[in-house]
Amino acid sequence: xxxxxxxxxxxxxxxxxxxxxxxxxxxxxxxxxxxxxxxxxxxxxxxxxxxxxxxxxxxxxxxxxxxxxxxxxxxxxxxxxxxxxxxxxxxxxxxxxxxxxxxxxxxxxxxxxxxxx
Amino acid sequence: xxxxxxxxxxxxxxxxxxxxxxxxxxxxxxxxxxxxxxxxxxxxxxxxxxxxxxxxxxxxxxxxxxxxxxxxxxxxxxxxxxxxxxxxxxxxxxxxxxxxxxxxxxxxxxxxx
Numbered sequence: 001x002x003x004x005x006x007x008x009x010x011x012x013x014x015x016x017x018x019x020x021x022x023x024x025x026x027x028x029x030x031x032x033x034x035x036x037x038x039x040x041x042x043x044x045x046x047x048x049x050x051x052x053x054x055x056x057x058x059x060x061x062x063x064x065x066x067x068x069x070x071x072x073x074x075x076x077x078x079x080x081x082x083x084x085x086x087x088x089x090x091x092x093x094x095x096x097x098x099x100x101x102x103x104x105x106x107x108x109x110x111x112x113x114x115x116x117x
Numbered sequence: 118x119x120x121x122x123x124x125x126x127x128x129x130x131x132x133x134x135x136x137x138x139x140x141x142x143x144x145x146x147x148x149x150x151x152x153x154x155x156x157x158x159x160x161x162x163x164x165x166x167x168x169x170x171x172x173x174x175x176x177x178x179x180x181x182x183x184x185x186x187x188x189x190x191x192x193x194x195x196x197x198x199x200x201x202x203x204x205x206x207x208x209x210x211x212x213x214x215x216x217x218x219x220x221x222x223x224x225x226x227x228x229x230x
Contacts, residue, residue, distance in 0.1 A: 004160070031216065040126065042207050042220030043161070056217065091160065097216065106218065108153075108160035 002026060004109035006092050012115045013082055020078045021112045025094030032075050033106060034067055035091040036060065043091055049075060050097060082116045089113050119144050119212035123221035131229045136180075136195040138224050140208030143189065149211040150191040151218070152182055156204045164206075167191060178202070203228045 005024045013019050025032050030051050035043035046065070048056040051072040061067075064082075069075040079086055090113075093106040124139040142148055149168050153161040165176025172184040182193045191208060208221040 033216070040222065042121075042209070042222050043218075044220070045217050048216055093161075095216075105163050105166070108162070110158070110160045 004092055004094055004107050006090075006109040006112050008112060009110060010113045010115075012117065014117050015084060016081055018078065018080045019082060019114065020076055021090055021092075021114075023075045023077070023092030023094075023109060025074070025092070026096075026107055027073075029094035029096050029107070030072070031095045031097040031104075032069055033093040033095075034075070034077050035093065037089040037091055037111070038087075046077075046090075079114075082114075084116045087114055087116045119210070119219050121208050121210050121219050121221040123206075123208050123224050125224050126222065127225045127227060129227040129229060130198045132200055133197050136193070136198045136202065136226065138193040138206050138208075138226065140182075140191045140193065140221060141189050142191065142208075142210050142212075144210065144212040146213055150182075150184060151209045151211075152176065152180070152191075152193050153207045153209060154178075154204050155207065155223075161207065164193070198226075198228050200228050200230070202226060 007022045032049040034046040037043045047067050049069040052069050064080045067077045089111040091111045092109045095104040095106045120143045122141045151166045152164040155161050165174045167174050167184045175181045180195045205223045205225045207223045209218040
């Protein structure tokens with residue numbers, strides 16, 4: 001399968017613990033996005049990479065959150081000192097960006113559901 | 118401010134009936150608009166997109182949407198609902214960014230047998 005994959009699919013953790021999620025984009029895609037989705041809401045943008053460069057971070061991404069894409073391929077999203085409010089679905093998407101004004105479809109992974117107890 | 122609004126968190130239709138899911142946007146620049154579908158425990162899948170070409174856009178699974186600038190709307194329709202259409206549908210827009218999608222809150226489509 002050549003779609004976007006995310007691991008783990010589910011994560012249950014205790015408040016205060018650190019968690020890390022992984023996203024593997026479609027192999028030729030140079031753009032990678034992280035979103036957060038809570039129940040009954042649409043996805044909220046967290047951050048965006050073009051190749052290995054993190055070009056945009058939402059103000060939702062507090063200093064407890066860090067994302068990396070070290071070689072321009074897979075990406076990790078780490079949450080330190082988790083809080084109950086961090087419980088959500090974390091979605092990753094990738095696209096083949098070719099600059100303004102064109103838009104290339106964002107392909108989404110299945111998400112990682114985080115529950116903080 | 119840029120925004121996308123979906124009217125109705127839940128829409129219920131009978132199998133075989135018309136599906137109409139509403140989406141309105143607010144943007145200071147011509148937007149690109151999208152409809153995504155999300156089945157339980159799955160990721161988001163693109164149904165169709167408007168990128169300033171034809172205002173009537175056809176997508177997968179028999180869905181289509183019409184961009185109406187005068188009404189700032191991009192409503193999603195399907196002539197005849199099928200049980201497999203039961204899912205959550207999200208409208209999203211690219212406004213003043215070429216990558217940051219602005220999302221509606223979603224509409225859950227329920228199909229009655």
